[in-house]
């Protein structure tokens with residue numbers, strides 16, 4: 001059996017605002033957390049050992065990480081090179097540079113010719129010799145529409161039509177790779193994609209089926225022993241029949257609060273031609289805790305907030321406290337003792353939300369006789385959808401883009417792509433499905 005360690009979405013250098021400087025090392029504690037998780041993965045690969053390591057993409061929050069973050073990543077992967085373990089580094093959306101003709105942060109490993117390292121920045125089948133036999137790895141990096149389609153081809157098309165065209169273009173390319181496989185040895189497809197049927201971490205935007213996605217049927221081919229995915233931070237297998245397994249290992253650390261309730265880890269795979277076993281291996285990562293309390297109807301809001309805090313185990317966790325209060329209650333809150341109650345957390349943020357009498361009214365003024373401009377209407381709608389709160393600002397921005405849209409949808413979308421590249425979190429699928437929503 002060939003033993004494979006499959007990990008993805010390292011996002012080293014993310015979430016630094018949730019950490020603090022470690023006085024002993026001078027390094028942000030959240031960066032240390034991410035390095036610790038990565039170290040556990042590499043330790044496993046070396047100690048067991050693995051015959052092959054597959055990284056599913058998104059090494060850093062963007063393509064130009066600061067040198068000390070690059071160095072931390074390189075120091076860990078260097079250990080695989082030292083141990084002579086073949087390693088494939090796939091290029092994710094966060095690894096691609098948005099300017100010029102791209103290039104990716106990971107290409108440095110090819111330029112330096114790191115022994116036994118392969119950088120997957122195009123669609124290609126790599127034949128790799130391991131201690132337990134040969135294996136084929138088809139790399140499918142993150143594709144944006146400009147990789148496969150020209151601008152005139154997409155002019156005037158809706159996002160759904162562009163998506164369909166992209167899949168039409170991709171299908172024969174994958175078909176061709178599969179046709180040329182050596183059928184006597186096992187094969188893994190390593191892809192950084194948004195697959196349909198996948199659940200996003202927060203599960204509040206399940207409309208991914210209509211987004212910019214790749215059908216699972218295109219990936220789950222019987223010629224493959226295993227499909228190793230990257231991109232979505234929540235661990236999941238998209239093919240319960242396991243013929244082949246189509247697996248997101250998820251991110252190795254919590255990148256933001258949307259991952260609060262998810263287990264984090266990597267996947268250990270053992271396979272030979274026609275047979276595969278795989279296991280999700282959880283990593284010991286830092287807890288996140290959201291404490292949300294509504295004190296608008298309470299006589300003693302301060303006590304209620306402290307009570308809510310005491311109910312949660314916040315020791316060493318990244319904590320966010322969100323409390324709703326009426327404007328006339330503000331003077332009843334003693335902030336210093338709230339800080340004191342949170343002092344055992346690793347870090348915390350406090351977000352008071354003041355509710356005014358007016359916005360507490362049950363329904364906003366969206367009656368038939370009212371004429372609101374679209375942005376005002378959307379604002380009113382969003383004010384009443386607290387489940388969309390995290391993304392309401394993005395939705396408003398997106399709406400503004402759409403309303404201002406002069407040339408074509410695509411121009412606007414590219415602006416958004418750029419925007420996304422610079423963000424810490426993996427918010428692009430969200431953004432794309434938002435675009436769809438706004439369009440329909």
Ligand SMILES: [Mn+2]
Nearest residue numbers: 058092093231
């Ligand atoms: Mn990604």
